[in-house]
Amino acid sequence: MEKILQVKDLELSFNTFGGEVKAIRGVNFDLYKGETLAIVGESGSGKSVTTKSIMRLLPESSAEFKNGEILFGGRDLTKLSDKEMQKIRGKDISMIFQDPMTSLNPTMPIGRQITEPLLKHQKISKSEARKVAIDLLRLVGMPKPELRMKQYPHQFSGGQRQRIVIAISLACNPQILIADEPTTALDVTIQAQILELMKDLQKKIDTSIIFITHDLGVVANVADRVAVMYGGKIVEIGTVDEIFYNPQHPYTWGLLSSMPSLDTEDAKLYAIPGTPPDLLDPPKGDAFALRSEYAMKIDMEMDPPFFKITDTHMAATWLLHPDAPQVEPPVSVIERMKKFPGSRYYEGSAN
């Protein structure tokens, strides 16, 4: 498959009064054409910072690239000037933000907001841009688009606003669409509609999507591949089935078992103890070790490298080292593994 974006050894810090916050500590991933890569992790894990650094939306005064590169179309995005970046933003790579209330300009009719990227990036006339904008609104399922063009954001509901934001982000047929928690502010019923819409549109225009969320249910719904982030690093990456049915990293285990499924019995919910690490002073070794019941001595000393499970599945945990003891994952994770051919708990195809 064609790689459209490569992030290599990315390290980024914020310089604050308190010192240097190492927000991203060596992130590697590739994005393939037409796929949806979900990045999951809790707040402060670096998932939003990673994507904002791809878009170069971080304040230059405090955010500093320490190492690594972001390769897109043969160019390293970390080295581009602001002017060059402006030509990419909104055209080749565009972004949908979490809050549709604040990402639209309240004083501008939505028609103008949709035509803005078209006029900026494409050589077309205003009337042509208007036509394209109306088509886009129709594409995202807005009734009576001609009338709606003149209306302001406050005249739309939350779900409709997110549809408008999606229309804007798709205006120039971007190669990459970054969606930063696009449905978190929406109700479940509206969320389901927006997710369906995004999947439909992806099929139509064949764009690659980076989808950031902390909701594992949403991940299971949209993703082809999943990257789990913790403490500024990717700790596990694999296809959606590999992550949900054959997870290897204790943090992924914790995340999966702390969500009640609809048939969780009355047993106590598994809670990951403690709080996320302080990236001002990241812990030595595996950042998750202090919260993990599976931590070994080496986890406190040395950062685990990536161990390959399959060609698509990697996890950074010492548990996968040949010398590591065999451990039992939590019960709910074993239940998941039973369904996955290739995991050591697989029970055959008993459907």
Next chain:
Amino acid sequence: MAEKLLEIKNLKQHFNVGKANEVKAVDGISFDIYKGETLGLVGESGCGKSTTGRSIIRLYDATDGEVLYEGENVHGKKSKKDLKKFNRKMQMIFQDPYASLNQRMKVMDIIAEGIDIHGLAKNSKEREQMVFSLLETVGLNKEHANRYPHEFSGGQRQRLGIARALAVDPDFIIADEPISALDVSIQAQVVNLLKDLQKEKGLTYLFIAHDLSMVKYISDRIAVMYFGRMVELAPAEDLYNNPMHPYTQSLLSAIPLPDPNYERNRVRKSYDPATHNYAEGEDVRMREITPGHFVDCSEREFEALKAGSLKV
């Protein structure tokens, strides 16, 4: 079943009454809350679930209807003393742990505010001890008492909110989306804490949320609201296994589950209120279909549902 702690009778909460922009946020809902149970209240934003919680605890004066707490009406004319008595029994935990704590007060004073108002501590030594033990109850420690809210993480702040609610030793706690603002790994910690406290102190909860899988996990019974009305009320298991109202069905079909195989085969139902086809003035109200399972329906639908449930 256990005895009733709260009876809500035909509660109405309208805003801007008599004006053109009158909003009927809660439009005549009735339900009971039993002692020691957790009642989950779900629905999409704007359906009136938070307003219901706020009206029950009298943060709003109800437009109409009654809220009976152990047989006594919470609303209506009250002396300061009577009001205080209710406020001690009912407490609330709010959604946003950032906005619900006064940033300029130390944790000690935030938690002790209720203790002071109700005069529960004899002297400052006792007050301090009470705060310390409350902090420990919610999994923090006494060193935290001299800090300000901004020094805490979201999950810790929510624990402070819980400690403050517990300070006056209430029987009934309204938790208004207490975990929506928290990370997944922290949500489980707070939910487990709420469950433990309930066991220990015999608390009764009204748990308002839109995260349906968490609601199912924590609740004994669940009520579903839609546009200011309650459309279904049933034991948690029953509601999930056998949702009867079309809106509940559509809501359940929209929950994303952390299971890719399920997600690939999901069939989403949408709800259109017009499908009910109610005639003008038709008597639509909550009716009991099977024991404990109430659905908002007309006489005609009631018969159909009843027949349907008998087949099952």
